[in-house]
Amino acid sequence: MSDREIRVAVAGFGTVGKSVIRLLQEEASRYRDEIGVPLRLVAVLDRSYRRKDLSSIGSGVAVTDSVSEFLETPADIVVELVGGIDPADRIITTGLQQGKAVVTANKLLFAQHARRYFQFAREHNAYLGFEAAVAGGIPILRVLRRALFADRIIRLRGILNGTCNFILSEMGKTGRDFQDVLTEAQSLGYAEADPLLDISGRDAADKLSILGLLAFGKTRPPEQIPTLGIQAISSIDFLYADKLDYTIKLLGMAERNGDDVTLRVSPFLTHRRQPLAAISGALNAVEVTGTKLGSAMFTGRGAGGDPTAVSVVADILNAALWKQESAPFYLQPVFHREAGTESDATDSATAHSTEAYPFFLRFFVKDRTGIIAEVASTLARHDININSLWQEPWSDLANLPFVITIEPTLFSTMQRALAELSQLEFNTIPPLAVPMLNE
């Protein structure tokens, strides 16, 4: 490594990549003061760079669409912002194996391969920065690994997807229906043309998987986290939630249960006294609870080129400080068991376990006498206690909504009962069970 400058190679000249390069230019002199040496952009990889305006890149930078050429350019810090799996994984892996500092915003890859990457980093004494992979505008990973690691973290929960939070906030505010608000969110750029990754909760599960690893040293891969999206939430649910003094949020939850960690992504009826209930619009928020610390909450923009770029550049600056001193990469978490193979990552976290919540159970039915009795007897067979029954005046008796709240019940029990309730012939759509968060 040169001690007169630190060479940065950026893969991906999209929204975030452009914003990172702009920040490196605009703040160049301040960054030089902070880290003691200048940062120099040496290479940019972009598959379609020939069709882009490269005037902001400046001269003396090797712009290429060849991954091999990019990886061969001498650099101290490699920044992976191409997203997806290939060539992103190759860029990260090669960089780590070359002992470089690697900075990535790739939550998909990181959620799948965190342990493999940590192992490469350890073996090759490389630096691995991934703050931008979760909640771009909140430095939550650094907070977990550099500050809250002094405490024993017992719970983490958060609003991890800005698109879902925007949609739910709008539904709650305006009384409009899901599809209507989704269309608006797409036109405003808050939702992708293909919104499934967001609204299915899978994006939140990717982030939760990473947060679990950092907070608890153990996690599950995203596909093993029980995940329910927001597609089934209707405007009627907000109407009833509001009467009960709740709102609806898509939350990622991770809780320590003895030596296990329970992970879940689901819409939650969230009581208005909960700090998370107050987070509106396209924001992210993470609440962390420690045995000594109590609860602390971190809120900010979750995505967008500029906030994500700030997290990427923070990693670049920390990597530059690391490069100069060859200090170890001590953001790396200690795993609670040996990280041998990829599959080990999943061993010690559970996804079902003993989670019990009150539930909000919403039906749309073709009205006739005896419905409540059938629902009540089905619940009783599962030893589920009804707490209250709510039915607002409604004109359409062929598609009549009502709500039952349930006393704290195991998730697994509720799911078995729900499967049975779904079979009853009076339902016009399958009933919806949403856990309720009171504290």
Added chain:
Amino acid sequence: MSDREIRVAVAGFGTVGKSVIRLLQEEASRYRDEIGVPLRLVAVLDRSYRRKDLSSIGSGVAVTDSVSEFLETPADIVVELVGGIDPADRIITTGLQQGKAVVTANKLLFAQHARRYFQFAREHNAYLGFEAAVAGGIPILRVLRRALFADRIIRLRGILNGTCNFILSEMGKTGRDFQDVLTEAQSLGYAEADPLLDISGRDAADKLSILGLLAFGKTRPPEQIPTLGIQAISSIDFLYADKLDYTIKLLGMAERNGDDVTLRVSPFLTHRRQPLAAISGALNAVEVTGTKLGSAMFTGRGAGGDPTAVSVVADILNAALWKQESAPFYLQPVFHREAGTESDATDSATAHSTEAYPFFLRFFVKDRTGIIAEVASTLARHDININSLWQEPWSDLANLPFVITIEPTLFSTMQRALAELSQLEFNTIPPLAVPMLNE
């Protein structure tokens, strides 16, 4: 330094000190996993240790009431939790000059001597950790120096004193008066027997001074920050604030104005749509705004033995990682001008400047005709525009409250007008001017 263990010496066996020592014991094996070597408590300094239960300290620890003896005990990390000025300053200074890692929770000293301590740390290649000095339960200093430093921070504002926030929250919730709630806060342990440091805003000014330094690289010493406490806030102010859709918070504000930084501690009428308005009880919260990041907010417990101990131990762990690798202390901010003498610290931040706010102006008067006319003409002479006039039904005409809201006006102008308004004979107590925070 021994490479088989890291020796920790703790000065101060009070609430925080006990909690730190308990945490070091309870989490010993996890900390050893995180940092690679065990931490060992080697010395405890306490003036009155002979009257205390030392059973939690364990054997082989040199417990003393002699500062010299304490400082001579070989240690890698010195933790200063005695508070106050002497011998705290001597412990910090000596530790840094010996090239040790020094961790302190002393906001008073840090607000006064940050630059001197940073200079010693630089000269002697020592580590300086001070996370616990501001908002014990929120790792805000680390966030500023390790994450948000990638962005250009333009504004920082926060609820920095939990006692004041508890009192104001209670006043707002219950309609009770200041003195009444203060007495309750004292009986609950949320306020000191001598609460002046808190309610005068001076404690918040100490913290704001440190935050300004970390966020902007420039600040003012606390005694040069314009500071107004909460003693003059009455229940009637909450009544009117509520009608206007505001609540009242004691805020510390730091804003970049070109090359200057403006600092202020004051009660603010805070609009309910502001995230800071939702922070109730004895919590702290810091909102940071960057040009790229937008706003991010960090909330948690501000004080108390356990949350503060978590921040102290986080510094100990980071110091231990630093010790092992002799990496530089790069949490240290880059100052915007050379740090020569202590007084340089104040040069480049301003306290008055061009801050303009709408104001809430509250009077208690002995009623007669012509009062509004006199107030209005006084304001007009200062070119201050009235926005609205509010007067609720009130029985006591000898002590009648009313409120005028003022269009955005310079702080300095408002203060001059207020001095003049205070001279008017109809006032039963001096009028109160509180700035209003809308965005």
